[in-house]
Amino acid sequence: MAITLNINGSAHEVDAPEDMPLLWAIRDVLGMTGTKFGCGVASCGACTVHVDGEPTRACQTPIGSVGEAAVTTIEGLSGPVAEAVQSAWQDLDVVQCGYCQSGQIMSAVGLLTENPKPDDQAIDDYMWGNVCRCATYTRIRAAIHEASSRMEA
Amino acid sequence: MNIRTTRRGFLTGAAAAGAALVVGLKPNGSWAAAHGGAFVPNPFVRIDPDGTVTVILKHFEMGQGTSTGLTTLIAEEMDADWETIQIEFAPADTVTYMNTLMGVQGSGGSTAIANSFMQYREAGAAAKSLLVMAAAEEGGVDAGTVTAEKGTLSSGDNTASYGEAMAWVKEGATPNPVLKDPSQFTLIGTDHIPRKDSVAKTTGTATFAMDVMPEGVVYAVMQRSPKFGGTVVSFDDTAARAVPGVVDVKQTPMGVVVYGTNTWAAEQGRQALTVEWDFTNAETRSTSDMEAEYLAALDGEGLPARNDGDAAAALASAAKTIEAEFHFPFLAHAPMEPLNSVVQIADGKCQVWDGCQFHTVTQGAVGAVSGVGAENTSIETVYAGGSFGRRANFNSDYEVEATMAALALGDGRPVKLVWSREDDVRGGYYRPMVVHRVKAGVTAEGNLDAWHSSIATKSIFTGTPMGDAVVVNGVDVFSVEGVADTEYTIPNLAVDLRNMETPVSVLWWRSVGHSHSGYAMEVAMDMAAEAAGRDPVEFRQTLLANEPRTLAVLNMAAEKAGWGGDLPDGWGRGVAVHKSFNTRVAQVAEVSVTDGVVKIERIVAAVDLGVAVNPDVIRAQVEGAIGYGLGHAMRQKITFTDGEVDQSNFPDYEPLRISDMPKIEVHIVQSAEAPTGIGEPGLPPAAPAVANAIYAAMGKRVMRLPMVDDGIEFA
Structure with a gap:
């Protein structure tokens, strides 16, 4: 039975079981590959998307539970917070292998939307669930601070 | 891994390898000319008709920054524009793209810059020298008066972009590379120039093997022995085949493969699989x-x-x-991107899409297992989501598994074999x-x-x-x-x-x-x-x-x-x-x-x-x-x-x-x-x-x- 998902502002028909995780519907069914598979157990954050603006682990979100909620992936990210985060990420060259960075950015946008001026502790607390095996963490902290100041400007 | 050194000068015959096109030369001495094909002065640099300079990367990018490093070396000696210079991963071609410190095409042992430092600089200098000499001849000026900066040549009031000048290079022209003195460096040693992979990796547009989905791709996962050295005795796939989206189940020498219309279906099928193992030669110790x-x-x-x-x-x-x-x-390496590669065997050819670290070994192993031979095996290297050593091994284990999965399916469709994180943590190496x-x-x-x-x-x-x-x-x-x-x-x-x-x-x-x-x-x-x-x-x-x-x-x-x-x-x-x-x-x-x-x-x-x-x-x-x-x-x-x-x-x-x-x-x-x-x-x-x-x-x-x-x- 087809399920309609609202992703990045468009309706997408997905002909898949209700218990299929949103991650695989986005990636394998709809072919949007910016959202990554990292662990499948909500332990690494690589699959982070926004569901009605809330950072959510797509690998543990059955498509049957999404309903009409607005799903945003890295491909659909926009707005001043996203621009501040992505430009800070680029200017500080946060990335190494880059595989986790879609998820890191989705979480960072969630953090700065909720708390525009986080300190290191707030960053660590919020970003704890996003693993980076390259350990780009010092730059992630710095880029979030940088994005925060760009949002003020 | 300083295994052996086989220093190979790339300049021999390099100019002849290029497709220097001289199309529609304007005879008025101005440095504007029409041109219709790419200029490939050597295997490491290409200039497209629109003037875009592309560096061919013999090393893969797992995050270590070689796509920026190798590009720096060529852009430096070539005086190319850092903002616009592009990158492209080299095909599997051991002779041309050998790691001279390893004796094979591959990355490891922290050798990428060490073995490329002179080679890539020489490639950039050679490309530039051809452009300078051609432009001097075209403009009727002494080559010594021609200067280069950010992809533009100048002599007096005359200027030409590299895209223009490349059309004046005559086929068979011999490069005369002169390396810069370090005091002339404008990129090498600069505290921070932007990484070439940053934009793609912050916008979700970088392509990893996990993101390769060729037309008709079949997703697959493999059930491997839970003990190292175990082998399959028998399996029951009745329940696996009943899972919606599972399209087939096959045994391979490495384990039992479940195929699906998507990764999740294949994984659900695997969980429904029952396999009996022979642990006679397996590790059974604690x-x-x-x-x-x-x-x-x-x-x-x-x-x-x-x-x-x-x-x-x-x-x-x-x-x-x-x-x-x-x-x-x-310790497991556990790179962020779980291991995977895509393999298609059709018409006597084998195509591999992979975050490939060890091209020579993978080409040989996949060529042998697929039966088409290394010479008919092509590898398209894409970004690797980390490695820490895992992607390079003498068996090319995960690429060979994907090849076996494609071979077992046997219908010419591309097969993407994906490791779950559990497969990765328990997968050895x-x-x-x-x-x-x-x-x-x-x-x-x-x-x-x-x-x-x-x-x-x-x-x-x-x-x-x-x-x-x-x-x-x-x-x-x-x-x-x-x-x-x-x-x-x-x-x-x-x-x-x-x-x-x-x-x-x-x-x-x-x-x-x-x-x-x-x-x-x-x-x-x-x-x-x-x-x-x-x-x-x-x-x-x-x-x-x-x-x-x-x-x-x-x-x-x-x-x-x-x-x-x-x-x-x-x-x-x-x-x-x-x-x-x-x-x-x-x-x-x-x-x-x-x-x-x-x-x-x-x-x-x-x-x-x-x-x-x-x-x-x-x-x-x-x-x-x-x-x-x-x-x-x-x-x-x-x-x-x-x-x-x-x-x-x-x-x-x-x-x-x-x-x-x-x-x-x-x-x-x-x-x-x-x-x-x-x-x-x-x-x-x-x-x-x-x-x-x-x-x-x-x-x-x-x-x-x-x-x-x-x-x-x-x-």
């Missing part, structure tokens, strides 16, 4: 059994790896001695387990006089195609590196090795032998310094008097960290210095201890890797290597119960998280020496520096990794 065997082996004789003076006699007569026994677990005993003796005057290291581990290279080159009299140099080749001057030095056997597959893991030897050496060195009653930095300075470059990084790290200065109550400071891959790194760690709980506060690193091509990439690599090393040292391990891996995924193979990451400062020694590597050398000193800081703070020597297994609690 970690405790293996450890007992390692310890028994250490009590017996070892194979000599180094024997200077008479360590036994010197230990017997030493004023003071220390003894230490270090334990290191198996681990950093081998090690037990390393050290005895050291100091004289009454406090000088280190004797050192005896006894190491028990499984060899990485024995039985591989490179075994003959690096295993000498039974000693795999990668089992003893970092100790047997120590730079410390120790009059009586013995290193010996016991080769342990297990069906568990082992592999190089970021910094290879140094990942454990550096720890044993540097923690035991602190113990020796204490026995000698000397400061840990001053003690090492004496022993490194003959190694000025290593001594300099030690001094720089100590100075930048404020060694000897005050610290808050409950804090401790520790030092470690280690050379690996010809790069010297010293680190000073600071930890705090609150109610017995340790927090790693700060690491100050100093590195000497010769010419620093991209200082910001170098800093990033050192930051990352420290983080990678510390996460494993703190709490990661692979253990076995009755031959089965106890861990399965990140919740029980818990990686370093942002809250664990200390502040890190990286200082780079200014140097004109030939560049060496930086992907790995930042790792070995990190954990021992922290261990020595923990000792300074709380008086506890950490002898067993991960540290949590030795009673250390982290914040």
Whole structure:
């Protein structure tokens, strides 16, 4: 039975079981590959998307539970917070292998939307669930601070 | 992996290889001409008709920054525009794209910049020289009057873009590359130029193998033996085939493959599969059994790896001695992108899409398994979501599995074989387990006089195609590196090795032998310094008097960290210095201890890797290597119960998280020496520096990794 998902502002028909995780519907069914598979157990954050603006682990979100909620992936990210985060990420060259960075950015946008001026502790607390095996963490902290100041400007 | 050097000049015939097109030349002497094809002056540079300069990368990009580094070398000598220069991964072509320090096309051993530094600079200079000479001839001016900047040639009032000038290059023109003097560099050594992969990787548009979905792709997962060395007896796929989306189930020599219309369906099918295994030749021991065997082996004789003076006699007569026994677990690499590749076998050809690290081996292995031969096997290299060594091995295991899956399906469709994180954590090719005993003796005057290291581990290279080159009299140099080749001057030095056997597959893991030897050496060195009653930095300075470059990084790290200065109550400071891959790194760690709980506060690193091509990439690599090393040292391990891996995924193979990451400062020694590597050398000193800081703070020597297994609690 087809399920309609609202992703990045468009309706997408997905002909898949209700218990299929949103991650695989986005990636394998709809072919949007910016959202990554990292662990499948909500332990690494690589699959982070926004569901009605809330950072959510797509690998543990059955498509049957999404309903009409607005799903945003890295491909659909926009707005001043996203621009501040992505430009800070680029200017500080946060990335190494880059595989986790879609998820890191989705979480960072969630953090700065909720708390525009986080300190290191707030960053660590919020970003704890996003693993980076390259350990780009010092730059992630710095880029979030940088994005925060760009949002003020 | 400095296996062998086969320096190959690319310039021979390079110009002839290019498709220099001279189309619609305008005879008026202005430097504007029409052109209709790409200009390929050599295998490393291409200029497209629209003037876009593209660098062909013989090394893959796993995050280590080579796509930026190699591009820097060509852009520098070519005076190309950094903003617009593009990157492209090279095809599998061993002769053309050989790693001259490895003798194959591949990346590893922190060699990418070291082996490319002159080759890529020469390629850039050669391309530029052809453009300059052609433009001079076209403009009727002396080539010496032509200057180049950001992709534009100038002579007097005349200017031409590279896209224009390339049309004037005549087929067969011979390049005349003249390398810049380092004083002329505008990119090499610049503190920070933007990474070439940053934009794609921050917008979700970078393509990893996981993102390759060719028309008709079939997704697959493989059920492998739960014990290393087990084989399939039989399987029942009735329930698996009933799962919606499962399209087929096949047995291959590596395991049972479940195919689906998407990854999730295939995974659901696998979970419904029942397989009976034959464990006759499988590993069935537990970690405790293996450890007992390692310890028994250490009590017996070892194979000599180094024997200077008479360590036994010197230990017997030493004023003071220390003894230490270090334990290191198996470790999985666990790159962020779970292993996967896409393979299509059709019409006598095999196409592989892969974050390919070892092109020569993969092309050969896939060619053989697919039956089409290496010459009919093409590899499209895409971004690799990390590796840390895992993607390069002599079997090309995961690419071969994908090939077997495609072959078994047998209908010409592309098959993407995806490893789950559980497959990855349990999949072997681990950093081998090690037990390393050290005895050291100091004289009454406090000088280190004797050192005896006894190491028990499984060899990485024995039985591989490179075994003959690096295993000498039974000693795999990668089992003893970092100790047997120590730079410390120790009059009586013995290193010996016991080769342990297990069906568990082992592999190089970021910094290879140094990942454990550096720890044993540097923690035991602190113990020796204490026995000698000397400061840990001053003690090492004496022993490194003959190694000025290593001594300099030690001094720089100590100075930048404020060694000897005050610290808050409950804090401790520790030092470690280690050379690996010809790069010297010293680190000073600071930890705090609150109610017995340790927090790693700060690491100050100093590195000497010769010419620093991209200082910001170098800093990033050192930051990352420290983080990678510390996460494993703190709490990661692979253990076995009755031959089965106890861990399965990140919740029980818990990686370093942002809250664990200390502040890190990286200082780079200014140097004109030939560049060496930086992907790995930042790792070995990190954990021992922290261990020595923990000792300074709380008086506890950490002898067993991960540290949590030795009673250390982290914040």
